[in-house]
Amino acid sequence: EAQVTQNPRYLITVTGKKLTVTCSQNMNHEYMSWYRQDPGLGLRQIYYSMNVEVTDKGDVPEGYKVSRKEKRNFPLILESPSPNQTSLYFCASSHKWTSGTFTGELFFGEGSRLTVL
């Protein structure tokens, strides 16, 4: 089954305690990205990757890090979480737009609810 898998789905942590949210896709997608969802703001892109070892900032990158060492994995790292990073996080993947299989659709994981106390 084609899917994007995120873990953990729920996490409560404290300010300053480093955490990692993992993301893995099994569709051989070139592009991967992270979004955060906040009430009234929709989803906003945090970071994206267009290839292994190629990452770049999205619209709201402050306080986050990412890495792309393998094509299928794209973890999101919060080195020193703060309460303003309490949010719902989504990982997404897609083919690159020049591929013959590109349909415009992004495939989303099921979301990770993070609370920072």
Added chain:
Amino acid sequence: AQTVTQSQPEMSVQEAETVTLSCTYDTSESNYYLFWYKQPPSRQMILVIRQEAYKQQNATENRFSVNFQKAAKSFSLKISDSQLGDTAMYFCAFMKPSNAGNMLTFGGGTRLMVKP
């Protein structure tokens, strides 16, 4: 930069009736995609319908259809024969392919309640 605006934070409709959700966007691009995503209480993001800007014909998927007005930069979603399972948050989104890894720019969402 692109912006997407959904002016209706909440809406309700009676089961079996028709409802239209509004979306406007701002862009200087000529080639792009527009989407409607549904987010039920499970939080999963589900693609409802997509529209390619160069296609003049409005997209349709079963009970879901759009009214795409490119010149007016408007992209509304019509849900016909509303069902209880349509209760969800709906997001309108814009994509310029290749830009920032196929980044989606989302509106703030419309919470739809279907009443029995």
